[in-house]
Amino acid sequence: MKTSTNHSPRRPLRWLALGRVVTIVGVTFVGAIVSSAMAQFSATDTQTVSIGYTLGNSVDAPDEQIDISLTNVAIPSTPTTDEYDITYTFATSTTDLTAEITQIDGNPVTSPVDHGLAQDASNYFTIGLADAAISSLNNGNEFLTVEVDGPNSSIFNNYGSPATHVDALKFAMTRAGTGPGDNFDKTVEITFTVANQ
Amino acid sequence: MHPYVAQSFRAALVVTVLALPATVSAQVSASDTVTLNASFSYVSSITAPANLSMSLDGVNPDNYKSVDVGNLEFSLATSNTDVEAEVTKIDGTDVSTSPVDTVFVTDENNYLTLGVANDNSTKDNPGEPFWDGTEYKTVTLIDSNGSGSGGGALTSASTIAGDIGEYAETMYLYLQQVGNGPSTAITTDVVITYTVIDP
Numbered sequence: 048m049k050t051s052t053n054h055s056p057r058r059p060l061r062w063l064a065l066g067r068v069v070t071i072v073g074v075t076f077v078g079a080i081v082s083s084a085m086a087q088f089s090a091t092d093t094q095t096v097s098i099g100y101t102l103g104n105s106v107d108a109p110d111e112q113i114d115i116s117l118t119n120v121a122i123p124s125t126p127t128t129d130e131y132d133i134t135y136t137f138a139t140s141t142t143d144l145t146a147e148i149t150q151i152d153g154n155p156v157t158s159p160v161d162h163g164l165a166q167d168a169s170n171y172f173t174i175g176l177a178d179a180a181i182s183s184l185n186n187g188n189e190f191l192t193v194e195v196d197g198p199n200s201s202i203f204n205n206y207g208s209p210a211t212h213v214d215a216l217k218f219a220m221t222r223a224g225t226g227p228g229d230n231f232d233k234t235v236e237i238t239f240t241v242a243n244q
Numbered sequence: 245m246h247p248y249v250a251q252s253f254r255a256a257l258v259v260t261v262l263a264l265p266a267t268v269s270a271q272v273s274a275s276d277t278v279t280l281n282a283s284f285s286y287v288s289s290i291t292a293p294a295n296l297s298m299s300l301d302g303v304n305p306d307n308y309k310s311v312d313v314g315n316l317e318f319s320l321a322t323s324n325t326d327v328e329a330e331v332t333k334i335d336g337t338d339v340s341t342s343p344v345d346t347v348f349v350t351d352e353n354n355y356l357t358l359g360v361a362n363d364n365s366t367k368d369n370p371g372e373p374f375w376d377g378t379e380y381k382t383v384t385l386i387d388s389n390g391s392g393s394g395g396g397a398l399t400s401a402s403t404i405a406g407d408i409g410e411y412a413e414t415m416y417l418y419l420q421q422v423g424n425g426p427s428t429a430i431t432t433d434v435v436i437t438y439t440v441i442d443p
Binding site for chain 2: 103104105106107108109110112113114115116117118119120131136149166172174218220222225226227228229230231232233234235236237238239240241242243
């Protein structure tokens with residue numbers, strides 16, 4: 048029988064070797080496929096986010112009620128309170144902070160004479176804001192808007208700087224002439240406003 | 245959803261959310277208030293006119309002389325406040341109950357008196373004396389119930405009376421010879437005390 052003897056004794060070895068090569072190639076191919084599929088799920092890219100933040104105008108005045116009093120013979124004749132912080136944010140470089148008397152005893156203000164702060168143009172008392180000097184919120188004729196922090200301010204000096212600022216001021220009273228002509232004991236509401244010019 | 249698409253969508257959301265506060269914060273103005281309990285009170289006070297010298301010549305045909313002595317400054321704390329003046333010392337000595345024992349008085353009909361006048365005072369309507377021939381008198385300059393005593397010791401007494409406030413009023417003093425006047429020449433100091441009082 049040459050059935051098996053026809054085979055060279057080396058042939059099985061050749062096929063075995065060939066089989067190994069095919070197997071190696073196959074493994075390599077499968078590995079390549081796997082490698083290619085993995086690359087899809089680990090892809091990267093970048094994104095740049097430009098973040099903007101705009102300051103908002105805000106102001107926070109003292110919450111507590113503040114007492115201040117003056118008599119016609121008081122010494123000193125210009126009393127001032129303790130210092131109180133005003134926290135405010137300028138949104139732009141042209142934002143200012145102002146203050147004005149808006150109500151007295153719950154009533155919107157009209158004129159100093161109507162509310163008992165003045166007898167006339169020459170005889171009255173004032174309520175004001177004190178720093179190095181006093182900026183009055185009224186005279187004998189009218190109520191005044193005081194520039195607390197602005198291009199012409201002498202109280203705070205942060206105008207032109209968009210940011211949040213904290214500065215302290217005092218409240219003051221002064222008398223002109225013979226005063227208001229009667230006793231005065233009322234609540235005075237002062238409104239601080241931050242606004243773009 | 246593809247992961248990349250999801251990532252992009254999330255990024256878009258973040259950008260949108262970040263943009264919202266910027267829009268809201270761009271408000272034009274903001275305000276806050278503070279409340280002051282403010283009081284102005286008048287308290288009683290008075291400042292006498294400056295010291296002065298005044299004299300009367302016994303040969304003065306009117307036997308009367310008034311002098312503008314400057315401002316009497318005072319404040320009325322209540323609507324019931326009066327302003328008074330009285331002589332408290334003569335020649336450095338506290339006054340007693342009667343002026344008879346002073347150099348000013350010879351007797352009840354003949355003496356030299358000092359008083360408070362106003363700008364309308366005359367010999368016949370001189371004002372309010374600090375003494376007569378028998379007693380010292382307290383002169384009411386401002387009477388809260390009306391005008392100054394008598395014809396009004398201060399010119400503006402009637403408009404000030406009962407009115408809270410601070411005042412500076414021109415004041416006049418006068419000398420007047422009554423009868424034959426005192427029996428001797430006089431050079432002496434008289435102290436006048438001014439008082440603001442709510443009786």
